[in-house]
Structure formats: C-alpha cells, structure tokens
Amino acid sequence: MLAVRELHKQYGDVVALDGADFVVSPGRILGFLGPNGAGKTTTMRVIFGLVYADSGDVTWAEQTITDAVRRRFGYMPEERGLYPKMEVREQVVHFARLSGMGSQDAVTATNRWLALLGIDDRAESKVEELSHGNQQRVQLAAALVHDPVLLVLDEPFAGLDPLGVDALSTTLQDLANKGTAIVFSSHQLDLVEDVSQDVAIINRGRVVLSGALDDLKADSTTRRLDIVVNGDHWVPDSGGRVVTDDLGRRHTLVESDAPLGDILAAASSAGQVDRFSFEPPSLSDVFREAVSK
Amino acid sequence: MNRWNQTMLLAKREFVTRAKSKVFLVATAVIALVIVAIGPIVTLFANDPEPIRIGIVGIEPVGIEEGLTARAALSEQPIEITRYDSLAAAEADLEDGTVDALLVDGTSIVFNEEESLVVVQVVTDSVNSSARIVQMEDLGLNPEEMRQLNEPEQLTVRTLVAPDPEDRPRRVAAFAGTLVLFVTILTFGQFVAMGTVEEKQNRVVEIVLSRVKPSQVLVGKVLGIGALALVQLLVLAAAGLVAVNIIDIEGVPLGSIGAAIVAAVVFWFLLGYTLYAFLYATVGATVSRQEDLQGVLLLPAIFILPGFFISQLAVADPDLAIVRFGSFFPPWTPMLMPMRTALGSAQPWEVALSIALVVASIVLLIWVGSRVYTGALLRTGGTVKLRDAWKSTGA
Numbered sequence: 001m002l003a004v005r006e007l008h009k010q011y012g013d014v015v016a017l018d019g020a021d022f023v024v025s026p027g028r029i030l031g032f033l034g035p036n037g038a039g040k041t042t043t044m045r046v047i048f049g050l051v052y053a054d055s056g057d058v059t060w061a062e063q064t065i066t067d068a069v070r071r072r073f074g075y076m077p078e079e080r081g082l083y084p085k086m087e088v089r090e091q092v093v094h095f096a097r098l099s100g101m102g103s104q105d106a107v108t109a110t111n112r113w114l115a116l117l118g119i120d121d122r123a124e125s126k127v128e129e130l131s132h133g134n135q136q137r138v139q140l141a142a143a144l145v146h147d148p149v150l151l152v153l154d155e156p157f158a159g160l161d162p163l164g165v166d167a168l169s170t171t172l173q174d175l176a177n178k179g180t181a182i183v184f185s186s187h188q189l190d191l192v193e194d195v196s197q198d199v200a201i202i203n204r205g206r207v208v209l210s211g212a213l214d215d216l217k218a219d220s221t222t223r224r225l226d227i228v229v230n231g232d233h234w235v236p237d238s239g240g241r242v243v244t245d246d247l248g249r250r251h252t253l254v255e256s257d258a259p260l261g262d263i264l265a266a267a268s269s270a271g272q273v274d275r276f277s278f279e280p281p282s283l284s285d286v287f288r289e290a291v292s293k
Numbered sequence: 294m295n296r297w298n299q300t301m302l303l304a305k306r307e308f309v310t311r312a313k314s315k316v317f318l319v320a321t322a323v324i325a326l327v328i329v330a331i332g333p334i335v336t337l338f339a340n341d342p343e344p345i346r347i348g349i350v351g352i353e354p355v356g357i358e359e360g361l362t363a364r365a366a367l368s369e370q371p372i373e374i375t376r377y378d379s380l381a382a383a384e385a386d387l388e389d390g391t392v393d394a395l396l397v398d399g400t401s402i403v404f405n406e407e408e409s410l411v412v413v414q415v416v417t418d419s420v421n422s423s424a425r426i427v428q429m430e431d432l433g434l435n436p437e438e439m440r441q442l443n444e445p446e447q448l449t450v451r452t453l454v455a456p457d458p459e460d461r462p463r464r465v466a467a468f469a470g471t472l473v474l475f476v477t478i479l480t481f482g483q484f485v486a487m488g489t490v491e492e493k494q495n496r497v498v499e500i501v502l503s504r505v506k507p508s509q510v511l512v513g514k515v516l517g518i519g520a521l522a523l524v525q526l527l528v529l530a531a532a533g534l535v536a537v538n539i540i541d542i543e544g545v546p547l548g549s550i551g552a553a554i555v556a557a558v559v560f561w562f563l564l565g566y567t568l569y570a571f572l573y574a575t576v577g578a579t580v581s582r583q584e585d586l587q588g589v590l591l592l593p594a595i596f597i598l599p600g601f602f603i604s605q606l607a608v609a610d611p612d613l614a615i616v617r618f619g620s621f622f623p624p625w626t627p628m629l630m631p632m633r634t635a636l637g638s639a640q641p642w643e644v645a646l647s648i649a650l651v652v653a654s655i656v657l658l659i660w661v662g663s664r665v666y667t668g669a670l671l672r673t674g675g676t677v678k679l680r681d682a683w684k685s686t687g688a
Binding site for chain 2: 045048050051067070071073075076077079080081082083084085086094095097098099139142143
C-alpha cells in the first residue's frame, strides 16, 4: 500500500502542496483529481523522489521508500518524453534494464508489452517516426515493462481517442486484478468514475476528499435532483445549485434532507412532471462540491 | 542492480546511440584519411626542395646560366631559368608567379612583391662572376686559369651548440597534439551539454530520473561520451602514427616522437575532458532548449580558449612566464603542461603538481556539478540561474 502523508511543499511564496494525503491499495485504482495547478504532478514527483517535500512522507508497505523499492514502481509523467532517435524496442529494453531487469528478461518483457499494446510491428522504428498515439503506447510500455507493484500515471488518457481510452482502461483493470496498485490523474471525471474504485480530490495543494468512490457518493450530504416539467429542466424555489454537465443536461444539487414532498407538489402545480429523480451525486458533483469549499 | 551498473547502462546508451550516427562515423573516417594523407604530402615537400626560378630579359651577362646553377647548388636548390623577349611578357609571368624574380639587362633584379635575400645574393654573385669572366678574357687568361679564379670559395659553417634535428618535428608534433586535444575536448564537451539539454527538452529526463539519481545521469553521460571521444581519438592517433611513419626525414625518429605525443595526448585528454565535461553538463542542465544553449556555452569557452592561445605561444617559447604559471591553472593545464613536457621545459615535480591540481578540480566540479545538475534538471522553461539550481537541492 502506498501512503502519502501530509505532504507540504513551497516554492518561494507559492504553496504547491499543503497537506496532500491519501492511500493507494494493491489491486485498486485510484483516480487523482484536481483543478490545474492543484498539486497532482508535484505529488507524483514526490513519490518518485524527483521533488523533495518540505514535510510529510510517502511510504510503501509502511516503510520509507528506498531506491530499490522505487525501482519496482512504474511512472508515466505528464510531460511525455522519450529518446526520439532510439528504436522502440531498444528504448523500452533500456528502461527495463534501468529498473533492474536482466538483459534477457528485459527483452522478453519488452516484446510481451509491445505485443499487448499493439505496437510490436513498430519495434524497430525510431520513436520520432511514430504517431502521437503510438508514442504514448511506448511510454506506457516503458512504465509497465518491469511489472511494477505501483503504477503512477499522470494524465494517461489525455490525447487518446475513444478506442485508446477503452484499451487503456482494460489494461489498467487487468493490472489491478493482478494486484498492482494504480494511481492516475485525470480531468475527465466520467472516465475516472468508470475506471477507478477510489478517488482523491486535491485542491490548492490539499487533498479535500479521498476514499472509495461509492462511499464518497453515499456519504455526501448532497443529492442530485433532476426534475423536468413540461419538457424543461425545473428548479425548485427552495433553492439548490444548478449544474450543467458536459452534455449540456442540467440538474440541481440539493441537501439530502431536502423536503421532497413539497418539491414534488410544487413541481406538479407548475405543470406536467416528465421526470423526477433524486439520486446520490455523480463524481463530478462530488468534485465540484469538494473544490468549491 | 546496483547504482554502478545503472550508471554503466546510461553510459552505454550514450556511447551506442552516438556511435551509430552516420555523421559521426563519416566525420571520423574523413578526418583519419586526411591525417594519413599528410604523410605522403609532407614527404613530397621535405625531399623535394623548391627550385629558384629566374627569368632573364634584355642583355644577358656572359655565362650567367652556369654561374646561377653553380651558386644555387651551394644552397642545395635546383634552379630554373626562363628567357624572355620582352619585359612585359616577363613581368606578366612574374606577377602570376611562374618565376620568382627577373634579371633585367644584367643590371637589376625585379620581384613581384617580396624580395628574397637568397635570390638577390645568388643572382648578384652570378652577375659579378660574369663580369669577372669578361675582364679575365680581356686579360688573356686561359680557360683553366679562369675556372680556378672564378670558382666560389666555400666557407665551412658550424654552430657552438649542435643543432637538434628533432627540435622542429617535436614542436610541430606538440602543436598538432595540443590542437587535437583542444578540438576534442571542445567537441565532446559540447556533446555532453547538448545531450543534457536534449533530455530536458524532450522531457525524457523525468522517466530516467524516476529510475536513477541525477548524479548517475551526469556520470553516465560523461563516461559514455568520453568513451566515444577516446575511441575517436585513438583512431585519429593511429592515423597520425601511420602518417609519421610514412614521412621520411633523415636522422629524425618521427615514429617515436609521434608515439610519445599520442601517449601524452591520450593521458591529458582523459584529465582535460573529464574536467570540462562536468562543466559542460552543469551549464547544459541550466537551459531547457537547444536555442538557449549557445549563451551558456560561453562559460566553458571562457576557460578553455585562453589556454589554447597560450599553448600556441608555448610552441615558440615554452619557458615564458605565462606558459609556466598558466600550466598550473587547472583549466589550462591540459593544454599547457603536455606542451611544456613535449618541449622539455617541465620538471617532473611540476607535472605531478599540475596533475594533482586538475584531479582536485575534477572532484570539486563533480560535487558542485551534481548538485546544480540535480537542481536544474527538472526545471523547464527558460534558463535556471546556477545559484538557484544550487539552492534548490538543499534536501
């Protein structure tokens, strides 16, 4: 289990981390969410020792992370980068070897991953000759080739087409089923909702909410109220926050103890009620609620 | 997998990817061929002295051709004589260098731009001798008497100190060796800086650093590129040895002079390259894009250039104060000390002291360099100030 505890980091006057705190368990996928500049990348860099935190610590299996332990982690940074003039196989083998694999194992694992990710036919190509999507697959291969116990992916879905998203989701799910602990950051909340079991929401350097997705939704005091009267979205007078989702549909967020009977009565008197639903919030509702505090 | 194995993997990558580059292979082959070609070319010129080419116009002194030939033979130079009908035609040939000088009417010598004392002397003597022949004929001397009287007296020449035939070849070799050292350190030092910026610019550095320490990246890069430089240097040195073995100058053991210079160049390259490579890597880490590299490359250049220029002064006089003191200034030592050693101006203790100073500087630079490198490597966007990079690696 990876435990990130109370990380604080300041660059001059800029506070990058102000209490980043969450855990990632083997076999589970954690979606790491937050607005731009909230501290997601900095947190990931601290995990890999690329940035030193001013205070707080990161442990694996309750132990301070040593170089040997860290070599069993896999990382795909947000800033994608590979050696452009190196051939794909040569490059992935190089990273496998740097992670401590023997040369024969490194070649075997590289070939396996290149085949799994569908780029084995480009193994002899230079990376710079590959399409953007295929470069991203090489990147993923470099992060996965040594069968890491912990996989940290910074915006892995960014720039992927829907097929790529499906393929990556499946790959991550398979890895989790085999016991890998996975953290990935994303802006696409619906994607996170589909892929991950756990989430951590970070805002201004502080993790404001973390835990199992289902628990977070259930524990939320917010409910999602979706009322359509005479074909139009209808907002009760008693208030609530109107939210428009990515597809342009609108709903209202209210407290869980909202007077449903009164609201339904009011809606009925306003006209024909086409829809009346009162549900736990979606992840995006939880996210909005968390970062607006 | 310990740290050293990882570092060697990094070094191997640096070496292999560059050694596979066609540009590198072709450039190395071309330079080696040029060096080998120097051998036969030098031999051609060394064994075939330039002839003196004289044009004769107008009134021709009696027996001038025999006189010129006899006198040129004294300086072991052949002579070529061309006769012209008009001054204009002669001057035209003089201008485009077909002849070295003109003898006009037996009374004046004309050069194109620069006069040559040797030519003036040879021609003047010959003209005077011709004049004497005419006078002797007037006196009624027989040909045998005339020949005896007119034969130039050859004086013996000696020096107090025996001339060292090896001196000149040794200076040339020392000059060439220093030039190769300078160019190799500069070229491969820049490779180190460029390689560092490349990794930053295409962001691969973050993947690398998630597996190894910045200091390993630094050492791996310096080692890998250094090994490549050493291979190239040895290829060029082999070419140089082939060249000097082709050259045949009597009484000069060029082969052994060449071997000594090659050994010195390789030794001082190892020290000089290591010193500068860490400097180049450090400054390279402070920029994020190749375009910004030129600016920071000025810093190592400021150190290495004066050293090279002073080494050129040392070719003429290795005992100059600036050469002597400069050879103990570590950034200059790798160019000045081998020069002094080759020209016999350095005492063993001086060499030992200068090596110790360079090694101490390398140790210092690795320490400072790794810290700056670590602090600057993950910072992108613009140029990181050396001081900020130093500070940001506090933990």
